[in-house]
């Protein structure tokens with residue numbers, strides 16, 4: 329076993345997620361997206377074998393390379409920034425979590441139209457307005473949601489955020505609550521916005537309390553990453 333104790337960790341996390349959902353009272357189901365970046369193909373394989381078919385990568389090139397070596401029907405999520413000239417890779421993923429600009433949305437829309445099926449995306453929002461992070465300002469969401477509503481090549485299925493590193497509980501709740509509100513704005517504009525991708529190894533329980541439908545877990549599953 330390349331990741332000893334993985335089954336046990338997944339069992340504990342699953343229990344913690346169920347407890348958090350009960351405390352939060354939003355009634356949602358939560359999917360674990362196993363974040364396998366920096367690991368070899370053994371990580372997505374181990375996740376799949378342990379009952380986690382949803383795997384996430386933050387770099388498209390790394391993800392595509394790994395996919396070719398993983399011969400199980402894992403569901404690949406792209407959770408990090410994508411350059412506009414790489415949008416064609418999106419047909420290899422079940423969901424793109426990091427729509428962070430209008431220009432990228434335009435490029436994805438064109439590709440979806442060309443493909444003949446809309447590309448599923450989450451709008452990345454940046455409630456803490458961190459310079460170092462991508463994503464829409466919360467105030468921009470309504471305008472962008474209206475603009476995207478007419479596009480045939482892109483399907484906005486919800487919102488995503490990366491909370492500020494070191495944020496305390498009240499800031500985390502404010503951040504996750506703002507993202508939940510984003511989904512309401514998206515839905516009002518006509519998008520099928522039901523997914524909330526928020527919460528990582530250090531803050532997933534709070535995220536679930538605040539309504540997360542997907543938590544992106546890396547180090548808590550596979551150990552600390554090198555570099």
Ligand SMILES: *Cc1c(COP(=O)(O)O)cnc(C)c1O
Nearest residue numbers: 363386407528529544545546547
């Ligand atoms: C790496 C990464 C994660 C997982 O982080 P952990 O703290 O290891 O759980 C989640 N989301 C994104 C966007 C990431 O890049």
